[in-house]
Each structure stands twice: as structure tokens, then as C-alpha cells.
Amino acid sequence: MKGIVFTEFMEMVESKFDEDMLEGIIDDAGVSGVYTSIGTYPHTDMIQLVMALSSKSGIEIPELLRVFGGYLFSSFTRLYPHFFEDIDNSFDFLQQVEGFIHVQVKKIYPNAELPRFETKRLNPSELQMIYYSDRRMGALAVGLIQGCMEHFKDDGEVKIVDSSNDDTVVTFLIRLAK
Numbered sequence: 545m546k547g548i549v550f551t552e553f554m555e556m557v558e559s560k561f562d563e564d565m566l567e568g569i570i571d572d573a574g575v576s577g578v579y580t581s582i583g584t585y586p587h588t589d590m591i592q593l594v595m596a597l598s599s600k601s602g603i604e605i606p607e608l609l610r611v612f613g614g615y616l617f618s619s620f621t622r623l624y625p626h627f628f629e630d631i632d633n634s635f636d637f638l639q640q641v642e643g644f645i646h647v648q649v650k651k652i653y654p655n656a657e658l659p660r661f662e663t664k665r666l667n668p669s670e671l672q673m674i675y676y677s678d679r680r681m682g683a684l685a686v687g688l689i690q691g692c693m694e695h696f697k698d699d700g701e702v703k704i705v706d707s708s709n710d711d712t713v714v715t716f717l718i719r720l721a722k
């Protein structure tokens with residue numbers, strides 16, 4: 545997993561909790577805690593950190609991943625402003641993640657491990673998005689989608705309407721408020 549995800553995660557823990565919490569979970573997780581934004585680290589380190597944060601904070605793992613997704617999206621708007629240049633709404637943006645954004649990400653970081661998405665505009669106010677990834681981070685995707693809607697000031701909700709038993713395939717329904 546790319547270092548940028550770790551550095552943003554650590555920043556979030558410090559800002560939403562504090563430095564003691566960050567040090568505590570690095571200890572509990574048994575990870576090095578040394579990450580640079582351009583490095584690549586084991587995906588399991590992130591799982592260990594999220595599990596440690598969950599037991600220390602009492603917040604469930606999917607909820608932590610969701611909140612982190614929202615935080616990460618707003619970091620992306622700062623770090624990758626060019627992805628936002630010609631788009632003015634969340635549905636257009638979400639429909640570009642698979643065919644454009646993650647494709648560009650893969651060019652910058654050839655070893656990035658990205659999910660695959662299929663999107664379908666059901667009608668002007670509903671978008672279906674299907675997530676495929678062995679990393680089972682559908683809850684992170686929920687937060688990223690919410691962060692995206694907030695960024696474009698699109699009022700609405702995202703719901704998980706289906707998922708495979710092992711959570712490697714998750715279907716989201718994103719609905720704009722009327």
C-alpha cells in the first residue's frame with residue numbers, strides 16, 4: 545500500500561485524537577510507524593493500525609475506515625488538484641475513477657494496488673457503483689464517495705445494497721437528494 549495512505553492516516557489520527565493515540569496504536573500494531581509518502585508498505589500494516597485504533601477508541605473498523613475515506617478524499621483534492629479541473633459534479637467524478645483517475649495513479653505508482661469499479665447511471669439522481677478488491681476496503685470506498693459528494697456540494701446518500709460473503713465485491717447505490 546502506498547505511503548501516502550499511511551501518512552494521511554497518521555495525520556488523521558493525530559488531528560482527530562492526539563499524538564499519544566498515534567504512538568499507542570503504532571506500538572500495539574507492532575509496525576515500524578515510519579512511512580514516507582512515496583514509499584510502499586505492506587497492506588497488513590494498515591490493517592494492524594486500523595485494528596489497534598479500533599480497540600483503543602472503541603470505534604468499529606468499518607466506521608473508522610469510512611471516516612478515514614472522507615479525510616483521504618479531501619487530502620486528494622489538495623494533493624492532486626488537476627484531477628478536479630474539468631469536473632463539476634460527484635457522479636461525473638466517480639465515473640472517472642476507474643477509467644481515468646486510478647489509471648493515472650497507476651502510471652505515477654506502478655506498484656499501486658487499486659480496486660476495480662463498475663459504474664452505471666441508473667437515472668439522473670442514482671448511480672450504482674460496484675467495488676471489486678481482494679483488500680476488502682469497501683468501507684473506505686464509502687467514505688471516499690461521501691467525501692466526493694461533499695466536495696462537489698452534492699446532497700445525498702450512499703448505501704451498501706449488496707456484498708459478497710467475503711466482502712471482495714460490494715455494490716453501492718448513491719442517490720442525490722431531490
Ligand code: HEM
Nearest residue numbers: 545546620624627649656657658659677679681684685688
Ligand atoms: C483524486 C481522487 C483519487 C486518487 C488520487 C486516488 C488514489 C488512490 C491511491 C494512491 C490508492 C492507494 C493504492 C495503494 O495503496 O497501492 C487508492 C486506493 C483506493 N482507492 Fe482511490 N483515489 C481517488 C479516488 C477514489 C474514489 C473516489 C474512490 C471510491 C469510489 C476510491 C477508492 C479506492 C479504494 C477503496 C482504495 C483502497 C485499495 C483497495 O480497496 O483495493 N478512490 N486510491
